[in-house]
Amino acid sequence: MTLRRRIVPYLLLGPGTIWLLLFFVVPLFYMAELSLRSGTFGNYEFTWHWANYSEALDLYDTQLVRSFLYAGVATLIALLIAYPLAYTIAFKAGRWRNALLFAVVAPFFTTYLIRTIAWETILSDDSPVTKVLHAIGLAPSGHVLATGGAVIAGLTYNFLPFMILPIYASLERIDVRLIEAARDLYSSAAQAFWRVTLPLSAPGVIAGTLLTFIPAAGDYVNAQFLGGAGNQMIGNVIQALYLSQSNYPSAAALSFVLMALIMVAVVIYIRFAGSEALMGEESR
Amino acid sequence: MSRQSSRGTALTIASLIAALALALGLSACGGGGGIGGGGDKEAETVKLEGKPSGSLTISNWPLYIDSGTVPAFEKASGVSVKYIEDVNDNNSFFGKMQPLLSQGQSGGRSVFVVTDWMAAKMRELGYLQNLDKSAIPNVEANLAKSLRHPSFDPNRDFSVPWQTGLGGLIVRKDLAPNIHSVCDLFDPQYKGKVDFLNEVIETVPLVMACEGVEPDSASEADWTKAIDKIGKAVEEGQIRRFTGNDYARDLTSGDAVAVIGWSGDAVQLQADNPNIEFRMPTEGCSLWSDNMVIPVGAPNPTAGEAWMNYVYDPEVQANIAEYVNYVTPVEGVKEVLAEREPALAKNQLIFPSEAFTKNCFTQPKLSAEELQKVTQAYDAVING
Amino acid sequence: MSGESRGTRAWRWLREHAVNMVAGLVVLYLLIPIAVILLFSFNDPQGRYNYTWVGFTLDHWAHAFSRPELTEALLTSLKLALLATLISTAIGTIMALALVRHNFRGRRLANFLIVIPMATPEVVMGAALLSFFLIYNAPPLGFETLLIAHVMFCISFVVVVVRSRLIGFDRSLEEAAKDLGASPFQTFRLVTLPLIMPGIFGGAMLAFALSIDDFVISNFNSGTTVTFPLYIFGAAQRGIPVEVNVIAMILFGTTVAAMGFATWQQARAEKMASVRPDQEAAPVSLGTAAAT
Numbered sequence: 001m002t003l004r005r006r007i008v009p010y011l012l013l014g015p016g017t018i019w020l021l022l023f024f025v026v027p028l029f030y031m032a033e034l035s036l037r038s039g040t041f042g043n044y045e046f047t048w049h050w051a052n053y054s055e056a057l058d059l060y061d062t063q064l065v066r067s068f069l070y071a072g073v074a075t076l077i078a079l080l081i082a083y084p085l086a087y088t089i090a091f092k093a094g095r096w097r098n099a100l101l102f103a104v105v106a107p108f109f110t111t112y113l114i115r116t117i118a119w120e121t122i123l124s125d126d127s128p129v130t131k132v133l134h135a136i137g138l139a140p141s142g143h144v145l146a147t148g149g150a151v152i153a154g155l156t157y158n159f160l161p162f163m164i165l166p167i168y169a170s171l172e173r174i175d176v177r178l179i180e181a182a183r184d185l186y187s188s189a190a191q192a193f194w195r196v197t198l199p200l201s202a203p204g205v206i207a208g209t210l211l212t213f214i215p216a217a218g219d220y221v222n223a224q225f226l227g228g229a230g231n232q233m234i235g236n237v238i239q240a241l242y243l244s245q246s247n248y249p250s251a252a253a254l255s256f257v258l259m260a261l262i263m264v265a266v267v268i269y270i271r272f273a274g275s276e277a278l279m280g281e282e283s284r
Numbered sequence: 285m286s287r288q289s290s291r292g293t294a295l296t297i298a299s300l301i302a303a304l305a306l307a308l309g310l311s312a313c314g315g316g317g318g319i320g321g322g323g324d325k326e327a328e329t330v331k332l333e334g335k336p337s338g339s340l341t342i343s344n345w346p347l348y349i350d351s352g353t354v355p356a357f358e359k360a361s362g363v364s365v366k367y368i369e370d371v372n373d374n375n376s377f378f379g380k381m382q383p384l385l386s387q388g389q390s391g392g393r394s395v396f397v398v399t400d401w402m403a404a405k406m407r408e409l410g411y412l413q414n415l416d417k418s419a420i421p422n423v424e425a426n427l428a429k430s431l432r433h434p435s436f437d438p439n440r441d442f443s444v445p446w447q448t449g450l451g452g453l454i455v456r457k458d459l460a461p462n463i464h465s466v467c468d469l470f471d472p473q474y475k476g477k478v479d480f481l482n483e484v485i486e487t488v489p490l491v492m493a494c495e496g497v498e499p500d501s502a503s504e505a506d507w508t509k510a511i512d513k514i515g516k517a518v519e520e521g522q523i524r525r526f527t528g529n530d531y532a533r534d535l536t537s538g539d540a541v542a543v544i545g546w547s548g549d550a551v552q553l554q555a556d557n558p559n560i561e562f563r564m565p566t567e568g569c570s571l572w573s574d575n576m577v578i579p580v581g582a583p584n585p586t587a588g589e590a591w592m593n594y595v596y597d598p599e600v601q602a603n604i605a606e607y608v609n610y611v612t613p614v615e616g617v618k619e620v621l622a623e624r625e626p627a628l629a630k631n632q633l634i635f636p637s638e639a640f641t642k643n644c645f646t647q648p649k650l651s652a653e654e655l656q657k658v659t660q661a662y663d664a665v666i667n668g
Numbered sequence: 669m670s671g672e673s674r675g676t677r678a679w680r681w682l683r684e685h686a687v688n689m690v691a692g693l694v695v696l697y698l699l700i701p702i703a704v705i706l707l708f709s710f711n712d713p714q715g716r717y718n719y720t721w722v723g724f725t726l727d728h729w730a731h732a733f734s735r736p737e738l739t740e741a742l743l744t745s746l747k748l749a750l751l752a753t754l755i756s757t758a759i760g761t762i763m764a765l766a767l768v769r770h771n772f773r774g775r776r777l778a779n780f781l782i783v784i785p786m787a788t789p790e791v792v793m794g795a796a797l798l799s800f801f802l803i804y805n806a807p808p809l810g811f812e813t814l815l816i817a818h819v820m821f822c823i824s825f826v827v828v829v830v831r832s833r834l835i836g837f838d839r840s841l842e843e844a845a846k847d848l849g850a851s852p853f854q855t856f857r858l859v860t861l862p863l864i865m866p867g868i869f870g871g872a873m874l875a876f877a878l879s880i881d882d883f884v885i886s887n888f889n890s891g892t893t894v895t896f897p898l899y900i901f902g903a904a905q906r907g908i909p910v911e912v913n914v915i916a917m918i919l920f921g922t923t924v925a926a927m928g929f930a931t932w933q934q935a936r937a938e939k940m941a942s943v944r945p946d947q948e949a950a951p952v953s954l955g956t957a958a959a960t
Contacts, residue, residue, distance in 0.1 A: 012766035013778055016759040016823050023820045024785055027796035034799075040653065063667060081694050088691035098931045102924055103695045107702055108877035109923040110916045113900045117908070118701035121708070121719070124537040143476065145539060146524045160698065161877075165870065169832050207832055211786065211825075218789030221883070228476075228525045229518045232667040238791050240663045243379030245656060255792040259784075266783075341892060346902045368892055369737065372902045380888060383798055384809075391809055391891045529905040536719040552907070556713055556722065 035252035044249055052253035060237050060254060067233040071216035074155035078212050082163040090171035104164050116225045119154055146228025154222035163208040170204025206273050214262055234258055329414040330578055330585035340587040341366040343396035350607035357594050363587045373528055374402040385411040385579060394582040395591060397446045400647050401485045403575045404436035408652050412442045413578045419589040422596035426614045435649045444592050445613035448573035450547040451486050453563040460541035465566045467494040469542060475522050479534055479543040482526040484662035485647050487544055493567040499648045507658050515665040526666045535560055547633040548610035562633055568643025609634060709913035717907040728910040735911055738899060742915055745896035749879035752818035757872040760826025768834040785824045794888035809891030817889045818879045826871035833867025
C-alpha cells in the first residue's frame with residue numbers, strides 16, 4: 001500500500017478521535033481515579049478503595065435489576081411497535097415516506113422534558129386514557145402514574161425514534177428483487193418476510209435495540225416524572241449520590257458498575273446476534 | 285486472522301493501561317482539589333469599592349421575583365443585571381457549583397439564593413463571604429425581628445433572607461377533609477395518594493414533630509426512627525411520590541389528596557382550584573427561608589450588596605411580595621400592601637400572625653457530617 | 669374471485685392492511701403528546717400552573733416571546749444545536765468512512781471508542797467533563813463548554829447512522845466512475861457523497877435533535893448559560909408558563925417545515941441525478957466527471 005493510502009484512514013479518524021479522547025476518555029479516567037478514593041466530603045483521598053465497587057453492587061442491586069428490567073421491557077415493546085412502522089415506511093409508503101419519517105422524528109424537537117411532562121397529563125388519574133386502561137384491566141389500581149408501567153411507557157415512547165430509524169435504514173436498503181424472487185419461488189408473504197426480509201434487516205434491528213436499551217438503562221428523567229416511590233432507577237441513585245450527597249467516590253464507582261454491566265449485556269447480545277452485522281467488517 | 289485479532293486485543297489492553305496511568309499522573313499534578321475540596325475555612329469579608337457599577341449576575345429560584353424589580357434596580361443604580369433562575373433545587377445547585385466554589389470561583393455570580401441549611405453547609409465549607417453591613421442599612425433597619433438571629437447564622441454575617449415560608453400540609457379539602465397532622469398522611473385510607481418532599485430537612489422534622497419530638501433537640505436515633513417510618517410507608521405503597529415543587533400537579537389532578545408542601549405554592553394553586561388549601565399541621569409547621577449570599581470569587585460584591593439593600597426597601601419588597609406570595613422578611617410591607625391590595629395583607633400565609641405560627645419551628649441545625657448521614661439514609665428510602 | 673365470502677374478503681383486506689394500520693396507530697401514538705402540548709398552549713390559567721384546562725385564549729401565542737429569559741434560552745439552544753450539528757456531522761461522517769472503507773491497525777479500538785459514549789450515563793459524562801474543564805481552568809464554563817460537550821456526544825450517533833448507510837453500499841457505481849476516469853476525490857464528491865447523503869442527513873437530524881434536547885450534560889457544563897431544556901426543568905418545579913408550550917410548538921413546526929423543505933430539495937436533486945434503467949446515457953454528473 002502506498003504511504004498515502006495508509007495514512008488516509010488515520011487522517012479521516014483524526015479529528016473525531018482526538019475530540020473523543022480529550023473530552024470523553026480523559027475525563028472518564030479521571031473519574032476512575034475518583035472512584036478509588038475514600039474519606040469524607042471535603043477531603044477524599046486516593047486509597048485504592050476498591051470497596052466502593054463492592055458496596056455499590058451490594059447496596060443498589062435492586063435498582064440495577066429494576067433498571068435493566070424496565071429498559072429491557074421498554075426495548076422489547078419499542079421493537080414490536082417500531083418494526084411495523086419502519087416496514088411500512090420502507091416498503092409501503094411511497095409518496096408518504098418522508099412525511100412519515102418526519103412524524104417519527106418530529107416529536108424529538110419538542111424537548112425531552114416537555115414530552116415526558118405531557119405524558120404526566122395524559123396518564124394522570126382522572127384522564128380519559130387512564131380510565132380506559134382501567135376499564136380494560138390494564139391498570140388494576142386505578143392509577144397509571146407513579147407505577148413501573150408508567151416509567152416503562154415513558155422510556156418506550158422517548159426512545160422509539162432510536163429504534164425506528166436504524167430499522168428503517170436497513171430495511172430501505174434491501175433490494176426488493178430479493179423478496180420478489182422469494183415470492184416467485186412459491187413462498188408465501190409471511191415466509192418471505194421471515195426468511196428474507198427479517199434477516200436482511202438484522203443490522204438495523206441490532207443497532208436499534210442497542211441504541212434504545214443502553215440510554216434507557218441509565219435514564220432517570222422518566223422515573224423522576226412518571227414514577228413513584230419504589231420505581232426509581234439506577235440513574236436516580238447516581239444523581240442523588242453525586243448531587244445530593246456529594247459522595248463522589250461512590251457515585252463514580254456506581255457509574256462504572258453500570259457501564260460495565262451494560263457492556264456485558266451488549267457483548268452477550270452481539271455474540272448472540274453476530275458481530276459482523278454490527279461492526280460492519282467491510283474491508284478492501 | 286487469529287493472530288491479528290489477538291494483536292488487536294493486546295493493543296487495546298495496552299492502550300487502556302496507558303490511559304489509566306496517564307490519568308492517574310494527570311490528576312496527581314492537575315490537583316485532585318477540584319473534587320470535594322474545601323475552600324478557605326476562614327471566611328473573608330467582601331471588599332467593597334465605592335459606588336456600585338458594572339454588571340451583576342444573580343442566581344435565584346424560578347418565579348421568585350416580579351417583572352419590574354430588576355429593571356427598576358438597573359435604572360436606579362446604573363448596574364446592568366443578569367438575573368438567572370437556575371436554582372431549582374438546593375442539592376443540584378450545590379452539585380453544580382461545588383467544583384467551582386472549591387476553587388474559589390462562582391461562575392460569574394455575585395449573589396445567589398439558597399435555603400438555610402444549604403447556606404450553612406456552604407459556609408462550613410468556606411464557600412461564602414461575610415457581608416459588609418455598612419453597605420446594607422435597609423437590611424439592618426427592616427429585617428423582621430424573628431429572623432435576626434437564626435441558629436445557622438446568629439449575627440446574620442453571611443446571609444440575608446430573600447423570602448421565607450411555611451412548610452406544612454397542602455390538602456384537597458374536597459377529597460381529604462380530615463387531614464390535620466403530618467401523621468395523618470400515614471393513614472391507610474389515603475394509600476398511594478400522598479406525596480412527601482424529597483428534601484430531608486423539610487420532611488423529616490415534620491414527621492418527628494408529629495410524633496412528639498422537638499426537631500431542634502432531636503437525637504440521631506430520633507432521625508433514624510422517623511426515616512424508618514417513612515421507609516416502611518414506601519414499602520407499603522402508602523407514599524405515592526417524593527417531589528420537589530411538582531406536587532402541584534398531583535394535587536391539581538387529584539392524583540394526590542394531601543402533600544407536604546410550601547405555603548406560597550398553596551396560594552398560587554388556590555387561584556385555579558379553590559379546593560386546594562394550606563393546612564397548618566397541629567404539631568406546627570417548619571419555617572424556612574431562602575437567603576441571599578455572596579460566594580467566594582464573586583466578581584461584583586459591591587453591586588451585590590447594593591441589590592440586597594435595594595430589595596429591603598418596603599415599597600420595592602411590596603412588589604415582590606405581591607407576585608411571589610411567600611412570607612416577606614421585610615417589615616413595613618404589610619402596611620404598604622394594606623392600601624394596594626387589602627386581601628393580600630390579611631392572608632395568613634403571606635403575613636402570618638404570631639398565633640398562626642405559634643407551634644412552628646425553624647429548621648434544625650445539623651453539622652455537615654450529620655447532614656450527610658441523614659441525607660444518605662433518606663435518599664436510600666427515596667430511591668429504594 | 670367471485671366465490672369468496674364477505675368474511676374471507678374482509679379478512680384478506682385486514683391482513684393486507686394490518687401492517688399499515690399498526691403503523692398508523694404508532695404514528696398516532698407518537699403524536700399524542702404533541703397534541704396535548706398544543707392543546708395546553710391555548711390554555712388560560714389564572715395562576716402559575718398549567719395543569720388543568722381553564723379556558724381558550726390566543727394571548728400566549730400573541731405574546732410568545734414576551735419572556736426575555738425564555739426567548740434567550742431558546743436562541744441559545746438553537747445556536748448551540750446548529751453549530752454542534754455541523755461540527756459533529758462533519759467529523760462523524762469522515763470517521764464512518766474510515767471505519768467502513770479501510771482496514772487499518774487500531775480499527776477495533778476505534779470502534780470501541782465510538783461505542784462507549786453511547787453506553788455512558790449522561791450524569792457521568794456531564795460530571796466528568798465539568799471536572800476536566802475546571803482542572804485545566806479553560807475554557808470558561810458557558811457556551812464554548814456546552815458546544816464541546818454537545819459535539820462530543822453527537823459524534824458517536826452520526827458515525828453509527830452514516831455507517832449503517834455505508835454498509836452494503838453498492839461499490840459498483842464508484843468503480844464505474846473510476847473506470848470512466850474520475851479521480852478518487854471526484855468519485856467521492858460526485859458519486860459517493862450524493863448517494864450517502866440521506867445517511868448523512870439522517871445523522872445530522874439526529875445530532876440536532878440530541879443537542880436541542882439535552883438536559884443532563886448541559887446542566888453540568890453550562891455555567892451561567894441557560895438552554896431551553898434547562899429553563900424548562902427549572903420551570904417544571906414552579907409551574908411551566910404557557911409560553912413554553914407555545915415555543916415548543918413553534919420549534920416543532922419550524923423544524924418540520926425546515927426538514928420538509930430540505931428533503932424536497934434533496935428529492936429534486938436525486939431525481940435529476942438518478943439513473944433511469946430504460947435510458948442508455950450515463951447520469952449527467954458522471955458524464956461531466958468523465959469529460960473533465
